[in-house]
Amino acid sequence: MNDLLVERILVAVEQVPRGRVVSYGDIAELVGTGPRQVGSVLAQWGGDVTWWRVTNAAGELPAQLRAEAARRWAAEGIEVKPNGRGCRIAAYRVDLPAWATAYEQATRHLPSG
DNA sequence: ACTATGACAGACG
DNA sequence: TCGTCTGCCATAG
Numbered sequence: 001m002n003d004l005l006v007e008r009i010l011v012a013v014e015q016v017p018r019g020r021v022v023s024y025g026d027i028a029e030l031v032g033t034g035p036r037q038v039g040s041v042l043a044q045w046g047g048d049v050t051w052w053r054v055t056n057a058a059g060e061l062p063a064q065l066r067a068e069a070a071r072r073w074a075a076e077g078i079e080v081k082p083n084g085r086g087c088r089i090a091a092y093r094v095d096l097p098a099w100a101t102a103y104e105q106a107t108r109h110l111p112s113g
Numbered sequence: 114a115c116t117a118t119g120a121c122a123g124a125c126g
Numbered sequence: 127t128c129g130t131c132t133g134c135c136a137t138a139g
Contacts, residue, residue, distance in 0.1 A: 039119065
């Protein structure tokens with residue numbers, strides 16, 4: 001995996017404020033790659049960032065991560081859906097323009113950025 | 114080059 | 127609300 005791409009993805013994740021979430025697709029669009037790459041990067045380096053603020057388009061995470069994510073979410077006021085599978089992304093999704101701006105600032109120091 | 118595989122997404126039955 | 131299929135992009139055989 002391209003180091004710069006990994007860096008961009010991790011930075012994008014870190015720009016998501018406490019109590020908010022984004023989808024893999026949102027990050028993919030922002031950094032210019034596919035959503036599957038975002039998943040791959042988080043699978044490998046997710047331990048270093050706020051991975052629980054990144055869900056799929058339905059506000060869910062894979063089963064192995066649900067328990068830990070639920071704890072993290074509770075700590076920042078994100079409520080789990082009744083079915084226990086995820087959160088209402090419509091309610092907690094970040095403000096995309098503000099997030100994109102924060103991302104631009106944070107990546108200003110990177111090559112060709 | 115071709116195929117298979119992912120923490121994905123959207124369309125469809 | 128489930129499967130299934132297709133599109134997606136990067137890696138590994």
